[in-house]
Amino acid sequence: xxxxxxxxxxxxxxxxxxxxxxxxxxxxxxxxxxxxxxxxxxxxxxxxxxxxxxxxxxxxxxxxxxxxxxxxxxxxxxxxxxxxxxxxxxxxxxxxxxxxxxxxxxxxxxxxxxxxxxxxxxxxxxxxxxxxxxxxxxxxxxxxxxxxxxxxxxxxxxxxxxxxxxxxxxxxxxxxxxxxxxxxxxxxxxxxxxxxxxxxxxxxxxxxxxxxxxxxxxxxxxxxxxxx
Numbered sequence: 515x516x517x518x519x520x521x522x523x524x525x526x527x528x529x530x531x532x533x534x535x536x537x538x539x540x541x542x543x544x545x546x547x548x549x550x551x552x553x554x555x556x557x558x559x560x561x562x563x564x565x566x567x568x569x570x571x572x573x574x575x576x577x578x579x580x581x582x583x584x585x586x587x588x589x590x591x592x593x594x595x596x597x598x599x600x601x602x603x604x605x606x607x608x609x610x611x612x613x614x615x616x617x618x619x620x621x622x623x624x625x626x627x628x629x630x631x632x633x634x635x636x637x638x639x640x641x642x643x644x645x646x647x648x649x650x651x652x653x654x655x656x657x658x659x660x661x662x663x664x665x666x667x668x669x670x671x672x673x674x675x676x677x678x679x680x681x682x683x684x685x686x687x688x689x690x691x692x693x694x695x696x697x698x699x700x701x702x703x704x705x706x707x708x709x710x711x712x713x714x715x716x717x718x719x720x721x722x723x724x725x726x727x728x729x730x731x732x733x734x735x736x737x738x739x740x741x742x
Contacts, residue, residue, distance in 0.1 A: 515581065518706035520546045527570035527577065529555040530584075549574060557584045557610035567617040579629040580618035581709070582611050589648040600648040607652035608659075615663060619672075627671045631709050632660040636680050636723050640730040643739060664714060676715045677708055680723040694722055 516526055520543045528536050528550065536552040543550060551573045555566045571577045586606045590596030615630060622628030637646060638653035657676055664674035680694055682701030696704075696719060708716040717723035730738070 515583075515702045515706055515709075517543065518702055520548050520550070522706070522710070523548060525549040525574055527551045527553075527574055529553045529566055529570065531556050557614060558606055560610070560613040563610070563613040564617045564620075567614070567621065571621055576625065577618070577621055577628065579631060579709070580614070580621075581631040581633065582614045582618070583631075583633045584610060584614075585633070585652075587649055589645045591644050592647055603648045604652055607649065608655050611656055612659065615659065619663065619667075622667075622672045629673045629675065629709075629712055630660070630663065631675045631677060632656055633677045633679065633705075634660070636678050636717065636727045636730070638678060639727050640733070640738060673712050674714070675709060675712055677705055678715070678717045678723070678727060679705060680717065680719065680726070694726070 516528055516539055519526060523546075525548050526543075528539065529552070530536055531554065533552065533554040536554075540550045540552050551570050553566045553570055555562055557563055567577070567580070584606060586603045588599045589603045590599050592600065611632065615632065618628070618630050622630065634657040635650075635653040637650040638657045640650065641647065641654075642650040657678070660674055660676040664676075667674065679701060681696070683695050683697050701719065704718040704720070708718050717727050
């Protein structure tokens with residue numbers, strides 16, 4: 515997404531755990547001419563989230579949009595002895611996302627403007643089995659969080675968008691069974707396009723997930739089990 519937004523002329527504030535990768539990305543994108551600020555951040559360090567978002571705001575002179583995108587996909591069936599993995603997923607996918615939303619909205623309320631983008635998942639549409647149970651639950655919670663914030667600031671200059679990606683191939687999900695998956699370039703381009711439109715909610719890519727997502731909510735349990 516950083517590459518997509520840089521190509522569209524947006525200045526960028528990039529935060530992630532591995533500063534060396536961010537610095538390499540900043541150098542790669544330097545020819546685009548956009549301003550790029552980078553910062554090391556583990557979103558599970560909640561105090562650091564607030565510190566870092568404020569520092570990036572100060573460095574760039576404001577923030578127009580914040581994309582809450584960090585997440586984990588690890589987990590195990592509930593009751594199989596892997597509470598540690600499920601807890602880590604819940605902490606990163608929801609509690610850390612809450613911290614990021616708080617930090618972003620604090621700035622947007624002060625500015626009386628801004629665009630909060632929360633990256634949820636098609637998995638939010640239905641409780642899923644096995645290793646995906648906690649992941650799907652955190653994404654459902656995240657979607658509701660975004661909708662609640664949207665309701666809170668409705669009618670103001672602050673916009674809130676929920677993005678629900680389908681399967682996008684990355685290093686994190688290599689080897690997993692992923693129907694209708696797209697490569698990272700295709701997926702991130704679709705995400706950037708949707709974010710630029712700033713709708714309340716968008717499935718990405720639109721096809722087939724705008725059809726399959728709602729369908730998930732009504733599938734009988736035996737069929738859902740076979741599919742997931």
